[in-house]
């Protein structure tokens with residue numbers, strides 16, 4: 001085989017992978033779905049995570065929250081103690097067995113999954129705030145809830161923003177297992193194309209490059225956001 | 236104004252406040268002094284229930300604030316507290332620090348609260364800092380803003396826990412001066428401090444605490460010239476010679 005024919009073969013495979021039957025569109029669909037799933041799952045995860053963290057923190061001073069606290073710790077233990085693929089299959093085949101919107105199911109699954117991890121991040125964030133902040137809020141006559149939402153949480157969220165950004169990025173990569181149910185995410189798009197072209201090279205590298213570009217892009221956005229938010233720390 | 240009866244507070248097995256009784260009248264300037272660990276902060280923090288006492292009563296404006304029926308949040312609106320480490324809210328500007336409580340508690344509208352805040356800032360000469368974040372301020376400036384943040388709630392009494400202990404020496408004066416002004420205006424104050432000069436010139440009552448009890452209570456003149464208890468004498472000699 002001479003160099004010319006290698007080059008020719010590459011060109012043919014490139015063509016097959018991206019151009020024929022407009023397969024690049026499949027990759028674009030995959031990227032779109034990956035981003036949609038990761039984004040909305042992160043949003044759900046942050047909401048659940050903050051909620052759980054506030055409950056668990058408040059339960060320390062409010063005995064009435066005891067039951068909720070136990071439920072929250074059970075949730076965290078179960079989610080962190082089982083593989084996300086298993087959670088996904090359970091969602092798809094049992095809880096949402098009558099639904100055929102797989103993207104929605106994936107969002108819910110990864111959102112609930114992410115919530116358990118965000119809960120731990122958020123709890124550490126809340127606990128890192130000096131307890132003088134709560135005392136200052138209380139001594140002004142604000143109740144515990146108001147102090148939590150107006151004073152503690154904004155500072156805690158700011159502190160955990162880098163960790164939340166990392167969570168989003170981690171989730172983006174983690175969603176690559178979503179193909180266990182019928183969703184065309186980036187990884188699955190690559191698989192589908194590869195099964196038609198019988199050429200693993202371009203489809204797999206395209207998938208890898210796709211993730212890499214997304215991760216690097218998110219990292220850059222994250223840096224910019226953090227810089228803007230550190231305004232009040234500058235002296 | 237505040238009447239404390241047989242107050243007890245334990246942390247685990249440590250009995251920190253032992254049967255303390257104390258009365259603060261309207262307009263009183265009470266200074267609490269005593270060695271480290273004697274329970275001064277704990278006593279002060281019991282007064283607005285940042286620490287919940289194990290037994291005893293605290294009557295403030297006619298109601299026992301330790302009772303279950305008492306809405307402590309309402310009571311705290313009438314009691315300002317100033318901390319050693321200022322505890323300004325770092326994510327809020329100076330203006331927002333001062334207006335947060337009156338606005339969120341629906342006591343003033345945002346406009347009223349801001350107008351009031353500007354007046355207070357003008358008074359302490361920090362009008363120009365209204366849009367800064369606390370990180371940009373000196374310690375003395377932070378503490379004076381913490382004081383006016385409390386004042387914005389128009390409290391009936393102000394509690395100070397070593398308000399100058401975390402400050403560089405050159406900034407202590409500006410904070411003490413503001414406190415003196417408040418005293419002159421008739422504010423009821425309870426101050427834990429090691430500033431004996433302040434105690435002498437401002438207080439009408441000095442309490443000496445040791446091991447969870449108030450063992451001496453007197454006007455500053457008599458207390459500083461004629462301390463009765465050995466522990467008080469010892470404490471004074473240490474503190475006065477070290478200055």
Ligand SMILES: Nc1ncnc2c1ncn2[C@@H]1O[C@H](COP(=O)(O)OP(=O)(O)OP(=O)(O)O)[C@@H](O)[C@H]1O
Pocket residue numbers: 246251269270271272273274275276277278
């Ligand atoms: N939250 C707490 N948990 C356990 N022990 C505590 C707590 N707060 C205070 N103590 C203990 O209670 C004792 C009295 O503390 P407190 O802070 O009231 O003393 P203080 O007179 O204010 O001393 P200092 O001059 O050092 O501020 C100390 O031995 C302290 O270790």
Ligand SMILES: [Mg+2]
Pocket residue numbers: 275276277396397
């Ligand atoms: Mg103290």
